[in-house]
Amino acid sequence: MKHIYLDYNATSPVRPEVLEAMLPFYREQFGNPSSVHWAGRQVGGALEKAREQVAAFINASPAEIVFVSCGSEGDNMAIKGSLGALKEKGNHIITTTVEHPAVLETCQALEKEGFDVTYLPVDKDGQLNLDDMEKAITEKTVLISVMWANNETGNIYPIEEIGAIARKYNIRFHTDAVQAVGKVPVDVQKAKVDLLVISGHKLGAPKGVGAIYVRRGTRMTPLLHGGHQERNRRAGTQNMAGIVGLGLACEMAGAEQESYYHRVRALRDKLEDGVVALVPDIKLNGTPNRDQRLPNTLNVSFAYIEGESLLLNLDMYGIAASSGSACTSGSLEPSHVMGAMCVEVTLAHSSTRFSLGPETVPAEIDKVLEVLPATVQRLRDMSPLYNCGRTSDNCETCQTIKRI
Ligand SMILES: Cc1ncc(COP(=O)(O)O)c(C=O)c1O
Known part of the structure; x- marks a missing residue:
């Protein structure tokens, strides 16, 4: 049959070219990118090339890309890392009722720790009313988190308009773009987002790798403590093969x-x-x-x-x-x-x-x-x-x- x-x-097959590009990093190019010797130097270049590929795909600078293990980690990092860094400023988050559990359950966990969350409703077609968003903003609001596109309905949300609202009120804006990247153009400058999350396995790269765009100057507390990888933003030895795969998958998706x-x-x-x-x-x-x-x-x-x-x-x-x-x-x-x-x-x-x-x-x-x-x-x-x-x-x- x-x-x-x-x-x-739900997930996509790894593209054959992506798999080919990944294989050397399980074999001869096995080095740790943090090592100073030849084996480390050999893979360090590939790490930075992948960072450039991901950045180019969403119109960011390479230094604004942090590699993570998956979309869920990226969403957790964006939300918890922002609230950790902004706790002097406020404790209120605005999100929507249709987010992926990676965002919704993170917000629910934060409510238990004393943060306030507004879950914006949607209409019968799943659309948001941006007046509701403006009305929900208080002087304690430090983060707006709205997905770029919904995984179940495919609805695309008005990210540029939300970005403009967030800028107007000087509020940080995170978008879960896991379903959007590769399917519709995603440009972090046009959208005025501060944090944007990508997952490899939705766009022809393997499972177990993702990336978060962190706008230059956006302070975050780390989710994982340990080594100083990813400019101290995400501890843990990088998944080199996955990252190389993600970089190529982004380049291919951009071209196509x-x-x-x-x-x-x-x-x-x-x-x-x-x-x-x-x-x-x-x-x-x-x-x-x-x-x-x-x-x-x-x-x-x-x-x-x-x-x-x-x-x-x-x-x-x-x-x-x-x-x-x-x-x-x-x-x-x-x-x-x-x-x-x-x-x-x-x-x-x-x-x-x-x-x-x-x-x-x-x-x-x-x-x-x-x-x-x-x-x-x-x-x-x-x-x-x-x-x-x-x-x-x-x-x-x-x-x-x-x-x-
Ligand atoms: C919109 C959205 N956000 C986040 C995730 C989680 O991504 P990952 O499976 O890489 O953790 C998914 C996965 O289905 C998703 O569709």
Whole structure:
């Protein structure tokens, strides 16, 4: 059976060129970049080249790039490191209800330590109201943290406008750009961000490596204590192979950005149009404006069925998609993002994410459109919700379906 992978927002395969570039750092180029001898010097150059590649990709200076182990570490470092450095100034953070757990749970942990957090709501399409943000600012606000793009819906947030608000009030601005980099242009100068987080495994580099952009002059307390690597900003011997892979993946994504956008967007639009045309009683989750969504992401709820059973049934055809985010699947709770958008609970349970990548080809989309309508119908035929007649005035699901 041919496998069709449509879960690129969970992770992506390492690009062959990236793997090739990494291999010497597991073999002959094994040195520690902090060592002064030949073995260290041999890899030190590669470390700085990767820093330049990552910096160029987001329009930063190499000195503003700190390598970390993953996106979650970057988000923790941005938030905790900022609050540690700014505690004399204030203790209030503004974030949103739709952030990744790497941000949300960090904020929740900080609340337990006495910090104040405002979680901005979103509307039914997952959009933020920036007036709410300005109203939430107090003289104690030291950090605004808003993701560049949402991992579940693909919604892209107005980062430049948020950056302008943060500048106006002299508040530090962090963005989790883990899902955005490689999919849409990311420019830290235009966006006026102070801290921006990247994760390697979402853009064709391996798992276990990431980077954080720290604007020059941004004071941070370190998350990890120990060695003096990364100009004292992140202790621990660098993951050289991963970093070299991340550098090349960024360079390749930068070179292919435009062609990737148009190609993947055409395929996603074809999938979206096909699902809308072929499957009744569905709800698209996220903004209906496709320009304001990542070009690769489609999130759709199929009324009357469970997302998990749909995933298992698609898996039987070799099709990999996702319900909720990979980190939360396995839990019976509907996703917090669907909850924040007030998606009715049975529709939230049936929400399914298809996320395409540079390797996705048209025949794969054709196959999904061939298999999906019949699979959904088969599951509906077995569903007590579907067979209830869809007319009951006392049934919340019936009423919701009438409305979509
Ligand atoms: C928006 C977002 N932020 C952060 C992360 C965490 O990244 P990592 O898996 O590298 O820790 C993810 C991973 O899914 C994500 O989608």
